[in-house]
Amino acid sequence: MNVFLSLVPGLLVAAAPVPLPGIQAALEPALAAEPSTAPVVSSEPPAELARSSDAALAESAQLAVAGATELALQVLGETQPGYAGDPEGWRRHQAARIEILRRGERWRDLVAHLRGQSEETGLADRRWIKTELAKALLMLGDGAQAMDELRGLIWSEEPTSDEELKLWRRLAIRAWEAADRLDAARVAIQRYQQDYADNSRDWQLERARLALRVMAPEEAGALLHGIEGTDAEILTLIAGLWSGALPPAKAVDRAVKFGVSKDLAPAFRREAWAVAAEAAHMLNSREARIAAIERGLVIDAAPDAAPIVPVRADQLWDAYLQLGQQLGNQLQLIVGDDEAWFVAASNRYDEQPIHARALFAVVALKAYQPQQAAVAHWQLASLIDKIPHGGRLMRALYLESGRFETEADIPPAVRYLLLEHVLAAPDIPQASRLLVGLDEPPPQTDAAEWHLRRARVLLLGGKVEDGAAALDRLFREVDVFDRDRALQVVFDLQTLGRHDIALTFLARLQATEKDAQRARELWYWRADSLTAMKRHAEAALAYLRSAMLIDAHASDPWAQTARFQAAEALTAAGLFGDARRQYQILLNSTRDASRQAVLRNNLQQLRLLEQRWASKEN
Numbered sequence: 251m252n253v254f255l256s257l258v259p260g261l262l263v264a265a266a267p268v269p270l271p272g273i274q275a276a277l278e279p280a281l282a283a284e285p286s287t288a289p290v291v292s293s294e295p296p297a298e299l300a301r302s303s304d305a306a307l308a309e310s311a312q313l314a315v316a317g318a319t320e321l322a323l324q325v326l327g328e329t330q331p332g333y334a335g336d337p338e339g340w341r342r343h344q345a346a347r348i349e350i351l352r353r354g355e356r357w358r359d360l361v362a363h364l365r366g367q368s369e370e371t372g373l374a375d376r377r378w379i380k381t382e383l384a385k386a387l388l389m390l391g392d393g394a395q396a397m398d399e400l401r402g403l404i405w406s407e408e409p410t411s412d413e414e415l416k417l418w419r420r421l422a423i424r425a426w427e428a429a430d431r432l433d434a435a436r437v438a439i440q441r442y443q444q445d446y447a448d449n450s451r452d453w454q455l456e457r458a459r460l461a462l463r464v465m466a467p468e469e470a471g472a473l474l475h476g477i478e479g480t481d482a483e484i485l486t487l488i489a490g491l492w493s494g495a496l497p498p499a500k501a502v503d504r505a506v507k508f509g510v511s512k513d514l515a516p517a518f519r520r521e522a523w524a525v526a527a528e529a530a531h532m533l534n535s536r537e538a539r540i541a542a543i544e545r546g547l548v549i550d551a552a553p554d555a556a557p558i559v560p561v562r563a564d565q566l567w568d569a570y571l572q573l574g575q576q577l578g579n580q581l582q583l584i585v586g587d588d589e590a591w592f593v594a595a596s597n598r599y600d601e602q603p604i605h606a607r608a609l610f611a612v613v614a615l616k617a618y619q620p621q622q623a624a625v626a627h628w629q630l631a632s633l634i635d636k637i638p639h640g641g642r643l644m645r646a647l648y649l650e651s652g653r654f655e656t657e658a659d660i661p662p663a664v665r666y667l668l669l670e671h672v673l674a675a676p677d678i679p680q681a682s683r684l685l686v687g688l689d690e691p692p693p694q695t696d697a698a699e700w701h702l703r704r705a706r707v708l709l710l711g712g713k714v715e716d717g718a719a720a721l722d723r724l725f726r727e728v729d730v731f732d733r734d735r736a737l738q739v740v741f742d743l744q745t746l747g748r749h750d751i752a753l754t755f756l757a758r759l760q761a762t763e764k765d766a767q768r769a770r771e772l773w774y775w776r777a778d779s780l781t782a783m784k785r786h787a788e789a790a791l792a793y794l795r796s797a798m799l800i801d802a803h804a805s806d807p808w809a810q811t812a813r814f815q816a817a818e819a820l821t822a823a824g825l826f827g828d829a830r831r832q833y834q835i836l837l838n839s840t841r842d843a844s845r846q847a848v849l850r851n852n853l854q855q856l857r858l859l860e861q862r863w864a865s866k867e868n
């Protein structure tokens with residue numbers, strides 16, 4: 251059958267939604283430093299599984315590196331040995347699966363997989379799986395559940411090695427931290443140190459982090475003394491600032507050097523700007539604090555689950571308000587006289603943009619009239635949009651702030667601006683949520699372009715009814731539009747299984763189609779939807795109309811493909827005689843041996859179906 255589908259010229263393929271990440275990688279650096287608890291396995295797999303098992307492991311690793319994690323997992327699943335027959339092969343595949351899920355930061359999937367493992371394994375393997383489960387839960391920031399798993403390991407009546415116990419106790423400390431049980435974490439650290447006297451670099455850093463979290467900067471500074479590395483230097487910077495050993499002005503200078511360094515990882519630079527903002531706050535330098543927070547927010551790095559010095563969107567809103575109100579007092583602006591605030595902000599567009607943003611923020615958050623607040627939000631967002639990485643900063647301010655519970659709470663004008671940056675990310679689900687309710691095109695925007703984009707984004711975001719409504723507005727309100735792009739949206743509907751809606755739009759397109767070849771194509775796509783809805787007789791009619799629209803005896807590639815599909819639909823509808831005649835017409839019109847073979851085979855299958863049908867009737 252598929253040999254005839256290859257004849258269809260210009261098949262259009264609907265775009266698929268972009269997978270989105272949404273995974274917190276907060277503890278990855280710490281967990282990566284932990285020794286693996288996977289049982290030691292032999293390098294030689296059983297002979298009968300060696301070829302398929304090793305091939306699957308190698309291929310899955312290559313696929314994971316290439317980004318095809320789903321396919322990599324499927325390849326592993328096809329050759330997964332049973333534990334009872336091949337425990338070593340089972341371990342090798344489990345280790346590979348865990349690595350693939352970690353590589354993709356798919357912590358929820360990893361947790362689900364590990365929880366689904368049978369308890370009918372050896373003691374060492376059960377411990378390994380539970381340890382990996384605890385690590386994955388920590389990566390999700392779920393300290394309470396991680397602690398539940400670790401308790402069972404630590405307090406097990408079965409004998410454990412010192413290395414296992416040390417690892418579990420260190421993970422337990424992180425679990426207490428993730429659960430915001432800092433007192434319990436501190437006690438656990440003290441007991442661990444009493445038992446093991448561990449002076450390794452990683453452990454000293456862990457102790458210093460917790461000391462800072464419980465506001466013991468002097469203790470943290472002592473623990474960090476003599477330790478090298480960027481992570482240690484940033485912790486030392488925080489300890490010095492908080493203890494008073496380092497003046498805030500010097501702390502700003504050092505933090506800025508870290509923040510602008512291109513050699514540092516994004517997470518380090520983000521935290522450095524957070525420290526700079528806090529030091530600027532100590533100096534009562536509101537403008538410098540805003541500049542530092544803005545620089546930190548545009549760095550796209552997964553933050554720590556419990557950052558020592560956080561940088562968050564609401565800090566920036568608060569900083570804008572504080573500076574804006576200070577400027578308003580200096581300029582003797584009256585709250586409620588929004589026009590005066592707008593003029594003051596506009597006069598500072600070029601020379602003092604941070605002052606302008608702060609003044610607009612006051613009106614945006616404090617205006618008595620919602621309309622004035624909405625205008626101020628648009629002015630603020632427009633200013634931010636013009637600075638380097640402004641799109642990322644705008645997304646943080648409006649999409650990561652507690653001031654806007656849902657996308658619907660964001661002023662429409664700002665949502666229009668946000669949409670471009672969210673689509674560029676790309677984050678289709680977020681974009682579709684922003685679009686809900688934005689029925690009218692923004693100013694100076696082509697209406698057809700707007701409705702098409704809105705329809706497609708809404709559909710790709712899973713909002714089928716809203717997407718169909720946007721496409722309906724295009725058909726009702728715009729006389730001339732890109733019919734190919736509209737057809738792509740219809741294909742999206744077909745991909746989503748909404749063939750009933752797709753058929754409506756295909757019929758509307760066909761009603762105004764003047765090109766005969768395009769009309770043939772539309773009959774074909776309509777037939778596809780009818781087939782999917784199991785309306786086989788109607789589908790056969792549509793396929794035949796596609797084949798015969800220009801010439802009832804057409805035998806061009808398009809007509810042959812449409813006839814072939816019609817024959818299949820007729821067979822499914824039980825109209826065997828009509829189906830046989832379509833196959834015979836195709837057989838008479840082709841000289842290609844491979845296609846003739848396919849057609850003869852289908853005719854043979856059709857005869858068998860007719861005989862079976864006749865026997866049932868008798």
